[in-house]
Amino acid sequence: MNGVAFGVFLFLFLVVTVMGFAAARWRRAKSMANLDEWGLGGRGFGTFIAWFLIGGDIYTAYTFIAVPATLFAGSVTGFFAVPYTIVIYPMIFAFLPRLWSVSHRHGFVTPADFVEGRYGSKGLGLAIAATGIVATMPYIALQLVGMQVVLQVMGLQPHSANWFLKDLPLFVAFLILAAYTYSSGLRAPALIAFVKDSLIYIVIIVAVIYIPHQLGGWGHVFETVKSNFNDFNTQNKGAIASGAASSKAVFPSTGLGQWAYGSLALGSALALFMYPHSITGVLATRNRNVIRRNASLLPAYSFLLGLLALLGFVAVAAAVKVGNPPNAQLAIPQLMEDQFPSWFAGVAYAAIVIGALVPAAIMSIAAANLFTRNIYKAFLRPNADPAEEAKVAKLVSLVVKVGALVFVLAMSKTFAINLQLLGGVWILQTFPAIVAGLYTRWFHRWALLLGWAASMVYGTWVAYDTPSPTQKHFGGSVHNFPGTHTGIYIAVTAFILNLLVSVVLTVLFRAVKVPDGTDCTKRADYTADLGDEDVEPELTPQTAIH
Amino acid sequence: MPARSTGLWVVVGALLVLAAVPPLLVPLYAKESPTLWGFPFFFWFQFVLVLWAAVMTSAAYVLAKEAFRRDRAARGRNGEAK
Numbered sequence: 001m002n003g004v005a006f007g008v009f010l011f012l013f014l015v016v017t018v019m020g021f022a023a024a025r026w027r028r029a030k031s032m033a034n035l036d037e038w039g040l041g042g043r044g045f046g047t048f049i050a051w052f053l054i055g056g057d058i059y060t061a062y063t064f065i066a067v068p069a070t071l072f073a074g075s076v077t078g079f080f081a082v083p084y085t086i087v088i089y090p091m092i093f094a095f096l097p098r099l100w101s102v103s104h105r106h107g108f109v110t111p112a113d114f115v116e117g118r119y120g121s122k123g124l125g126l127a128i129a130a131t132g133i134v135a136t137m138p139y140i141a142l143q144l145v146g147m148q149v150v151l152q153v154m155g156l157q158p159h160s161a162n163w164f165l166k167d168l169p170l171f172v173a174f175l176i177l178a179a180y181t182y183s184s185g186l187r188a189p190a191l192i193a194f195v196k197d198s199l200i201y202i203v204i205i206v207a208v209i210y211i212p213h214q215l216g217g218w219g220h221v222f223e224t225v226k227s228n229f230n231d232f233n234t235q236n237k238g239a240i241a242s243g244a245a246s247s248k249a250v251f252p253s254t255g256l257g258q259w260a261y262g263s264l265a266l267g268s269a270l271a272l273f274m275y276p277h278s279i280t281g282v283l284a285t286r287n288r289n290v291i292r293r294n295a296s297l298l299p300a301y302s303f304l305l306g307l308l309a310l311l312g313f314v315a316v317a318a319a320v321k322v323g324n325p326p327n328a329q330l331a332i333p334q335l336m337e338d339q340f341p342s343w344f345a346g347v348a349y350a351a352i353v354i355g356a357l358v359p360a361a362i363m364s365i366a367a368a369n370l371f372t373r374n375i376y377k378a379f380l381r382p383n384a385d386p387a388e389e390a391k392v393a394k395l396v397s398l399v400v401k402v403g404a405l406v407f408v409l410a411m412s413k414t415f416a417i418n419l420q421l422l423g424g425v426w427i428l429q430t431f432p433a434i435v436a437g438l439y440t441r442w443f444h445r446w447a448l449l450l451g452w453a454a455s456m457v458y459g460t461w462v463a464y465d466t467p468s469p470t471q472k473h474f475g476g477s478v479h480n481f482p483g484t485h486t487g488i489y490i491a492v493t494a495f496i497l498n499l500l501v502s503v504v505l506t507v508l509f510r511a512v513k514v515p516d517g518t519d520c521t522k523r524a525d526y527t528a529d530l531g532d533e534d535v536e537p538e539l540t541p542q543t544a545i546h
Numbered sequence: 547m548p549a550r551s552t553g554l555w556v557v558v559g560a561l562l563v564l565a566a567v568p569p570l571l572v573p574l575y576a577k578e579s580p581t582l583w584g585f586p587f588f589f590w591f592q593f594v595l596v597l598w599a600a601v602m603t604s605a606a607y608v609l610a611k612e613a614f615r616r617d618r619a620a621r622g623r624n625g626e627a628k
Contacts, residue, residue, distance in 0.1 A: 082592045083569030086599045090562035093603055093610075219584025251576055251588035258572035266570055289611060296604040302596045310589065527617070 005337075006154060008346025009353070012199070013173070016192045016354050020180030023187040034386035036109070037185065043104070045190065045284050050294050052193035053186075053362070054281040055301050058085065058272065059200070061146025061356035062139075063305055065329050071312030072320075072331040074229055074248025077257065077478075079309050083265035085302040088272055093295040096273060097288040098438040101528040102521055110366075111279050111434050112374040118437045119445040120517025122378050127452050128430045129374035132276040133400070135423035136367045139275070140404035143356035143363075145329070147173060148408070150352045153333035167409070173353065178401050181361045182394050186284060189361040196358045199351035201304065203336075207314075207348070208307040211339045215317050224317040226250055246468075250313075256487060260478045263488035271428040271491060276366035277359065288529045311335060360401070368396035422474065425459040425491040432502050438526065443502055444509040445517050451502030459494035466490070554613035558606045565602035569595050 036043055045053060063081065070078025099114065108114045112132065116125030151169045180188045212218045229248035233240065240247045252261045272278055285291055315331040320338060322330040336348040372393040377384050384392070433448045462479050478487040509516075568574065575591040582590040 076588075079589075079592070082596070083572075086569045086592075086595055087566045089599065089603050090566040090606075093606060094559075094562055217584060219581075222581075222584055222586060251578060251586060252572065253576065258576050261576075262570050262572040288614075292607045292610055296600060296607045299596050299600040299603070302599075303593060306589070306593055306596065527614075529614075529618075 002155070002342045002345070004342040005346035005349065008343050009154065009349045012195075012347065012350035013353065016195050016357065017176050017180065019191050019195065020177075020184060020188040022184075023180070023191040024184040026187050026191055034390050036107075036386075037390070043284055043286070045286060045290070049190055049193075050281065050285045050290050051297055052197050053190045053284065054278070054294055055197060055298060056189060056193040056358040057275075057278050057281045057362055058088070058298070059301050059305060059355075060139075060359040061143045061352060064200075064308065064352045064355055065146040065149055065332060066142070067305070067309045068312030068315065068332045069328040071309055072315050072322075073312075073328040074232065075246065076249055076251055077261055077264065078312070079306070080261050080264040080268070081309060082302060082306045083262070084268040084272075085305055086299065087265060087269035089295040089298055091269060092273055092282070093292055095435055095438060096279075096282050096291050098526045099279070099434075100282060100285065100288055100291055102438070102525045103283050105525040105528050106521065109283070110276060110370045110373050111274070111430070112370055115430075115433050115437060116374065116378065117520045118441070119433070119448070120519060121445040121449070122374075124433060124445050124449050124452075125374045125378060127449055128433060129370040131426050131430050131452070131456070132274075132370045133367045135427035136276055136363050137400070137404055137407055138423045139277075140360050140363045140367075140401065141407035143360040144170065144174070144404060144408045146356045147353050149327070149329045150333045150349050153330060153337050154349055171405075173357070174401060174405060177357050177361060178364075178398050181364060181397055181401075185394075186280065186362065186365055189358045189365075190284075192354065192361075193358050196351070196354045199347060200355055203344075203348045203351045204304050204308050206344070207311060207336070207340075211311070211314055211318070211335065214339060215314065221314055221317040222250065225313045228316055256485075259486050259488050263492045264477065267428060267489040267492040267495070268424055270431055270495070271424040274427045274430050274434060275363075276370050277363040280362060280366040280369065360404075364397040364400045364404075365393075367400045368393040371396045371400075422460075422463055422477070425463055425477070425494060426456060428491040428495050429455045429459065429498050431495065432498055441519055442506065444506040444514065446514060447502045447505035447509055450505055451498040451500075454501045455494040455498035458497055459490055462490050462493070551613040551616040554609050554616070558610045558613065561602045561606040561609070565599040565606075568598070 067078050067081045099111070102108065102118075103114060106113075106117055108117065110129065110132070112125045112129035115128045116122055119125075148167070148170055151173075212221050215221055215224075229250065233247045236247075249257070252258045273282070282291055285294075311332055315335040318335055318338065320331055320334045322328060322334060333349065333352065336345050340348060372389050376392050377389060381388070429452050432443065432451060436443055436448075463477070464473050466474065466476050466479050468476050477490055479490050479493070480486065481488050481493055569592070575595075576588055578586045578588065580587055585593075
């Protein structure tokens with residue numbers, strides 16, 4: 001362990017810990033005992049804060065560790081994160097202002113609240129909520145994996161056979177996160193996101209200029225990677241032909257690779273803003289304009305993300321050692337350890353760990369909101385008052401984090417990206433109910449439910465049935481499209497099935513007049529903005545005392 | 547009373563399509579040359595697409611704001627008068 005690096009890391013970690021607890025007093029409302037305050041930070045964030053908050057949602061430890069790791073491992077497919085984060089903003093721009101409006105009019109806190117109100121179906125709401133919770137778990141787990149590899153490179157992982165001692169630093173960091181999320185709610189990650197993004201920006205900008213310069217420039221990096229990959233492909237010709245290894249490439253040169261690349265980008269973009277935590281970030285904004293303005297400002301992050309992803313290639317050129325058996329996820333932290341002076345390595349470690357804390361906090365809050373509103377209140381305690389809702393949500397945020405911890409300790413960590421992609425397969429199946437619902441009530445509630453069920457079963461089964469050179473099951477997120485030999489993102493195939501079932505059954509149910517639920521929304525709700533009736537700047541403006 | 551701004555919304559939609567579709571046309575940019583400062587075309591072109599998309603969505607933002615304002619003026623504050 002390096003004392004200087006650790007000291008810098010510890011200092012920055014303590015700073016955000018203090019900020020996390022102090023956030024409870026930031027933009028303070030008289031009472032935190034309701035979900036609008038604890039779970040949505042008072043619904044009053046402007047462009048500036050929302051930029052950090054939504055950015056904190058989208059660019060997580062997944063970004064910092066797993067994306068460069070796939071490039072390091074020789075699969076350029078991981079670079080799909082760039083087109084994915086380009087495609088996402090026009091979609092946010094188009095769909096989410098409508099969700100914001102209708103949610104403000106009706107006090108919806110979660111996407112499942114909206115579905116329940118729109119279709120008059122608690123069952124459909126439950127399906128959306130359960131999917132959200134189950135899909136968020138591996139995403140939080142992924143943040144933990146990100147923290148774990150950094151702690152490992154820092155030498156903070158004691159060499160002990162005891163599983164508890166081995167991951168003790170992870171537990172400590174997580175306990176602190178859980179404590180301030182519990183007390184400050186969404187204000188904690190919103191405030192910490194400033195620090196997180198400032199650190200990340202500094203680290204990445206320095207890394208993409210300084211490290212390639214050390215290694216002879218970007219051109220040299222690409223040349224080295226190319227010859228390295230060619231050597232690998234030549235040496236492992238037999239294994240690649242028999243499917244025991246994958247060939248490496250610097251761009252998807254075949255039609256097959258391009259289909260996988262494009263479908264992953266599209267599917268992930270459609271899925272991302274179905275995640276409860278992205279919707280939490282969006283609903284916490286002050287007005288419709290904030291969302292659209294952010295959609296035009298957030299691409300700045302994508303630029304950085306692309307550069308960061310390429311650090312995976314830089315790590316190849318720098319011949320970074322990633323342990324035995326090799327763990328590609330160590331590539332980025334190890335690259336920083338090798339190349340940076342120790343004080344700056346400490347800054348880089350802190351950036352990644354804090355980069356994991358912010359989204360983990362938002363995600364656990366979003367999952368807790370879902371449980372409280374769409375399971376607890378909808379089915380268990382219909383008379384729960386706002387104070388009770390907030391209390392339950394706070395406790396559930398703790399349970400969700402523990403669940404994610406178990407996820408990390410129980411499952412293989414070889415490719416954290418696949419965990420998230422499995423969650424992506426599930427969450428995309430809530431798209432028809434939510435997005436179609438923003439525009440039309442044509443779909444029948446039971447048709448949507450059955451379409452969702454069919455695609456969930458299909459997607460999970462196909463993901464299970466996908467082998468990789470190292471794993472028999474859950475080996476990847478790309479599978480042959482039925483009837484072809486072209487692999488595309490499983491979530492997209494399942495999504496098509498979902499739409500087909502929903503459309504066919506809607507026609508059928510309408511023909512035989514199966515009773516449809518009542519819609520509690522009206523047309524004007526979808527374009528309501530701040531200043532309209534029932535759309536207040538903060539939900540309890542007279543009690544705001546900041 | 548100003549007219550409804552359907553035309554503006556069509557332009558907004560077109561700008562969003564222009565931002566979102568090119569990144570999905572992978573064969574368009576999955577090639578190695580021409581390189582730029584050592585970056586293969588595949589990579590630098592996607593960075594250009596990020597900037598392109600930012601410009602398109604920013605233009606869409608400005609137009610949508612105006613269109614939304616006109617629509618509100620046309621239909622009254624809470625949208626009851628249609």
